[in-house]
Amino acid sequence: MMDDEEYKHLIRRCIRCSICKWIPQLQIKSKKYATICPAIDMYNFHPYSGGGKIILALALEMEKIKPSEELRDIVYKCTECGGCDVSCKFLNNLEPLEIIIKLREKLVDLGYGPMPKQQQYIDSVKKNNNPYNEPHENRLNWLPEDINIDPNAQVLYFVGCTSSYRRKEMAIAACRVLNAAGVPFNILDNEEYCCGSPVFRTGDINTFKDFMNKNVDAIEAKNIKKVVFSCAGCYDTFKVHYPLYRNYNFEVKHSVEFFNELIENGKLLLTKKVPLTVTYHDPCHLGRNAEPYKEWKGKVVNLMPLISIHVPPKPKRCGTDGVYESPRELLKKIPELKFIEMERIKEYSYCCGAGAGVKSAFPEFALHTAKNRIQEAEDTGAQVITSSCPFCSTNLQDAIHESDSLLKYYDINELLMMAIGITDEKLKEFLGEVA
Template identity: 30%
Template sequence: MLSSDFQSLEALRPFASKCPRCSLCKFPPLVRVESAAHSGICPSYEEFKVHASSGGGMLVMAMSLLDGRSEPTDTVRRIAFGCHACGGCDVACKFSADIEVQETILQLRAKLFVERGPLPGHDAVLASLARRGHPLPAHDTDLAAALAALDLSSRDGASVLLWIGPHHALDPHRTKTLRRALSLLDRAGVAWTTLGDREPYTGRAALEIGDRASFRAFAERAARAIEGSGAKRVVCLSAEDYATLRADVPRVAAVRARVSHVVELYDELLAKRRLTPQARIARAVTWHDTSYLGRLSEPFVPWRGVARKIEGQIEIYDPPRPVRSGGGGCYEPPRRVLGRIPGLVLREMPRRREYAFDSGESGQAAAVLPDFARASARRRAEEARSTGVELLVTECPQSLALLESACSEGGSGLRATSLTDLLAMSVEGDLS
């Protein structure tokens, strides 16, 4: 019996063993390629230029380890974790196949973690999770203390539970954006509440490092906190929490509340005219589909079934198997929000939506190979620059931090900003 909740690398063997090394996972589908300069989808392959550092290469390593043909050496670990676990290879492969590349990469990491422990850099992240409740070792404040210091008071009759996340609580730049988001919601009359200092981390860093036991503990806490609050709707400020609560936590514990991202809420409030952009922002902008808000947020769909062969050749699943191919991410809402800001012109990057190029934000690669994460951000900023825009807009704290830095290095005047900040400027008429 097969299941969509792959609990081990072995459970992925039926899929991983189908890979013919066609290498299509290194590129967006050909029909979606718009320029030779931006025809890759895999940041690790672009950086390291070896097949091992691609989705197909990860499958080869996984199968080899399972079969005992190789060992979990330091080289294997460096390659498996020198990747953003961004899912680009997964959606590129699924354009023509149904191989679970992203699931295999995460289970490969889990196997390496069990057999060899964390890499230097990841050990600090895990120590911070254990001691401080968040994955940001550079911040020595507890997550609970940082959330309490925000002093967020609830509104009467709250219908929305806001999920703040560690980046907005701990990083002063992101806290400013959080305050602007709250001000927009107040202006629109949204009755929101938070869990205050009881909001746990959703656990994604542990999942990406391969520490499944730790992830399970965080996921169970997060699900319990949501259930205990009685919330019908959770609105995440962070794209990482949005992806994790939709796609990963439900494999561990039920989340019955509807999970949204704040960008989706802005979109609804603008459509109902509860928010009205006023100030004209005469700028050309482009939108970065961060992996967490996009393809990695496609919801998990439980499934159990069997594989059968027709005429000994064509494989079918009984019942039909749902395949997460990335199209179920949050793509239209941010574009509609940008489209409602007077004067703003959206110019799309060649790689977008489920085929966007990761800017180094995901996979905990930044903790072990910071130069690689910075290089991915520089590649994405260069792609934004090629569209001739002045502003690169996204809504993900990790992505924004990397892109701000990459844009400042380019010397072309390109700047990265958050959608919240841009919308607040127009709605509040403050263009300073």
Template identity: 30%
Template sequence: MKALAPFKEAAEAVIETGGDAFKLCYQCGLCSGVCPWNLVRSFTPRGVMHEVQLGLIELEREEIWLCATCGACVKRCPRGVNLIDVMRAMRRIAVQWRAVPESLRLTLASLGTVGNPFGEAREKRADWARNLGVKAFSRETELLFFPCCTPAYDPKAKAAAIAMVKVLKEAGADFGILGSQESCCGESARKAGDESLFQSLANDNIKAFTKNGVKRVLTLSPHCYHTFRNEYPELGLSGVEVVHYTQYLLELLQSKRLKLSKVVNKKVAYHDPCYLGRHNDIYEEPREVLRSIPGLELVELPDCRENSLCCGGGGGRIWMETKREERFTEIRINQALEVGADILAVACPYCYINLQDSLVTMGKEDVLQIKDISELVAEAI
């Protein structure tokens, strides 16, 4: 088993890779109390922090890779410790020592070679939009639609991107895509500890945005939104407004550019994505959009808004296998059924994939549907 030299050297290595926040931890244990892993198994972030403080770091330990970067612990920490930074720092050390889980290693390799986690050819990135009449972005285009790798390459997730195209066209929006010029935003790579890969992907996208004169980016994924808005500026991105599609939908509705007339007589529960809610405080826009749909009844889940239950896909975990009995999404689906929802609405491709997979494995497809908000809006046009 690979391990760093104990004590001082190991702690210093974490500090050097950006995880010096551990020094503030006074072991109160609130982080362990709110971590969603403890709903399905035992995991103590407090214990991990203590081991880092002592300089005892086992790079192949499973706990290093469990964190889904949901941010629940960060919100509750009375000392303001960003545990995500500490976990990321440990993963950066693990990447340097090549102590990375196999499935994640293959994903990182695909990101490095073809710019997407699926290992698909870059030339296929715009295939999802074939026959939809979506134009290539140019300097005169108002809005760059950036759908994320998952809707672009995963057939199960592309419905949200297709629905959004329908909505944008209905509203008369001037938008386009960059297609093969796009690369993954790199969020998973950074949270998985491969900082150099993240910066390479980010620089490729920044160059593409600059070359094409992008001024406003519309993202489908909260992970892209978070990364473009909060992390790319440190690498030189400037003069670009980043908007999540739920924000833009509300903008279209409030300006009367988009009118919804068809009735959707469904009871809908909304699942707050971690990277839209806790990480970026966007809670109202998705709900206002849903309330604007005629006939739709919006109900709240037991764990909602800043207390939302993570889907388990952040921090690179979307590319790692999770045992069925340890999937947070099964708890979420049961919560949706308990409040009588017909549809569990999402605003994140990762949430959609994880919830849909659990819906199938639980055999609940006949009593609940997983739909992206863009799909519900498209149905109401």
């Protein structure tokens, strides 16, 4: 993360090149899918881009502009997908995403953030331990009776608020796969709280730290060795952001990593054919944003106006160390499943549009972005788009519905269920349609 000194330095270094609006040139495969910034694709005006938000940050710092609701709206019309960050680092090595996160914190301090709709879910997180205004005691209502939970297990499945209350099929699928592999696992029950991601991404760091401490304390009290997530947002929060404020003594894995290992070790047998053509959407929080920060202690040395260097050199966080291979390997191991890639993948993936409070505050922006991604998936000729994040699931399914698309969406663990032979009614119906 960026301290105040570096923030003030970097916001002076943007050279207005606009590279942050596009995926890096060598990665571009077509004009249609050359862009990376959902905010620019929707609003098509420079201040909405990563570089444009840096100019706003500088203008605010230099008191050329005052904080206002108009400024707040522009800064919060951003999914914090990090696409601009990856592109900028190819040439300029600024950190637009870190600057946007810091700018939001500053707006919160100035009383101009977050958006009113986002404040509602932050209030709900504080009151109910989840952003959906649902009673905390109903957190486990999704759990079918026939799923085996082991209170003494050293593996913990962290469900997350969205799968607990809104995308229950994802929680059920993850647990069914764990049971099928014979992995003893526990869940936190009412001691699981929001991971804090929704409040972190809107700039409320103190509330974020409270939730981090509640979760880590609860997990460490149970002598857990490994925590498994099926939510990319929870995973990224534990893996990348908790260690910035607190160390913990357990390993974290997304289910795509853990289940791919179980298949490789022969513990999870994929015996059923799944004859579908499937494309995979990389969630930003499992992909580029899941790359951990590398420690750097040094200083910025100004060589001449606009030219400065980090001494010693600061490691670049370019998104290359995100989780990309596990989901692809896993899909390729499913018998008769044909895997096909979209144009923008891995660290150059296009966002689903739901992140950083955009789905609640600017639903039309979220949908516009998801429709763009669904079009890209349709252009591959796939029958199914899959992913590994409940936010992507909701938003991409909304876009499929709104665009009258014939594409189907399944969570990657639902496809695994099919390959194991645990086929629920919804999947059976679809398999019948495509047979």
